[in-house]
Amino acid sequence: MLTGSTSDISTYLGQERRLRAGRLGLPGLLLSVVAASAPMMVVAGVMPTTFGEMGVVGQPLLFVILAVVLMLFSVGYAEMSRHVHNAGAFYAYIARGLGGTAGAAASVVALVAYSAMQVGIYGVFGFELSGQLARHLDVDIAWWVPALAAVVVVGVLGWLKIDLNAKVLGVLLLVECAMVLAFDVAGLADPGGDGLSLHSFNPGTLGGAGIGTALCFCVAAFVGFEQAPVYAEETSRPQVLVARVMYLAVGFVALFFVVGSWALSVAAGPSRIVGTAQQQGPNLLFWLAQNRFGATFTDVMHVFYVTGMFAAMLSFHNVVARYAFAMGREGLLPAAVGRTSRTSGAPAYGSLLQSAVSLVVVLVFAATDNRPHDDPTAPVLHLFTWMGNVGALGITLLMATACAAVIAFFVRHGAARPQAVRLAASGLAGAALLVIAVLTVKDFGVLLGADPGSALSWILPGIIGLSAVCGLVHGLVLKKARPAVHTRVGLGNEAFQLEKAAASEGTS
16 A cells, blocks of 8 residues: 655745655654665675675674674764754764765765665666566566666656555565565574584684675665654654664664574575575575475565565655755755655655656666676676665765764764763764775775776776765855855755744844
């Protein structure tokens, strides 16, 4: 079931300048955030790629390490969410802590990074759905046909502000997670040739040339928990709910991924997991599950794999649309992007922008794919993996910068002493995230399987660097040419409240 809102939004500057408040409670917000993490997609798509393409046996240990880092990050980030309510979350926090120019740079990086994450999912979605159509209905179509159809459907739903009903989303996620947990139990109870081994938690398994991109790809698996502040303007009690949802989401996702990656390694055997992942590719989870549960269970799992990916695509689409809306509202993008639809209240033009970008990227990858329909190279190993890592690199850098912004914000407001523990946690998380970003850029060529001098090994991470530079230049131009706009970057609706107050004083 799908739900949509057609109620007007009454604000001091008209309905087009504000997202409808009180729309989300804790369950709805938590489900939206966890849906973006797409638990089964990570186990079936991210984990086999990390094992097979990057050759890192110690993936479960990576998830443990990242869980600690991201929990430390959440301490300061969640506290910041109590003080700043803005659909532009990352860039708004950075602007409030480090200034409007840094905020402008962060806004462009966030828009590009989240767009890359979302567009990448279209690749693995199209490949999976085309494969299932060929298997069950004998319909042979290229991956990009269902991918383009998904772009259109998600775009229409985003424009109309039609989202998955919280109850339906909850049921889908519950079944999806239950099926993966059933596999986890079976994989651990019926291990591969190495027995019930803890070898993948051995620090020695983290060696190898692909550790940097493996870290980045595992960060991509977590992406979603940090999106809670994006919906702050639409919750009933943002100062309480946003932080609570973040902690719940990162805790659940961390435990789920640690156990899931361990179960995969045990089911195949730690000594065989890399080779098996290379051989099976995105079919690894289903191949291992079928050996234990049979074809019927695996067929049902495929169905929920598709629905989970669709929910993730819609969730990421909504996040990108809200970032674009916030940027348009504050003058970082054309003003039209900062308006909502008069009928649905959706950030409709931000949604349209995201749909256009998705359409172009999918078409480019489709036009350059001359392989057979059952070959995952273009949709999975290129579109999904490349874009996922580009997006994860951008979000890693945003998180590291947000840590610095949290520290600066509370120091500037004279709250360094009472917030000392949170600021220390932010400092540790920021340093760790910067190390991850550096390792990612250093090892990006491993992800591509390219020679050290390959242009792609710097072009892809260079997308994020170029985004940051463009954002900085844009911020500096705004500071000089439109200082009033520059000073309100990150203020969101608060800026318009101040304008209204100033106008009232001027007429009194």
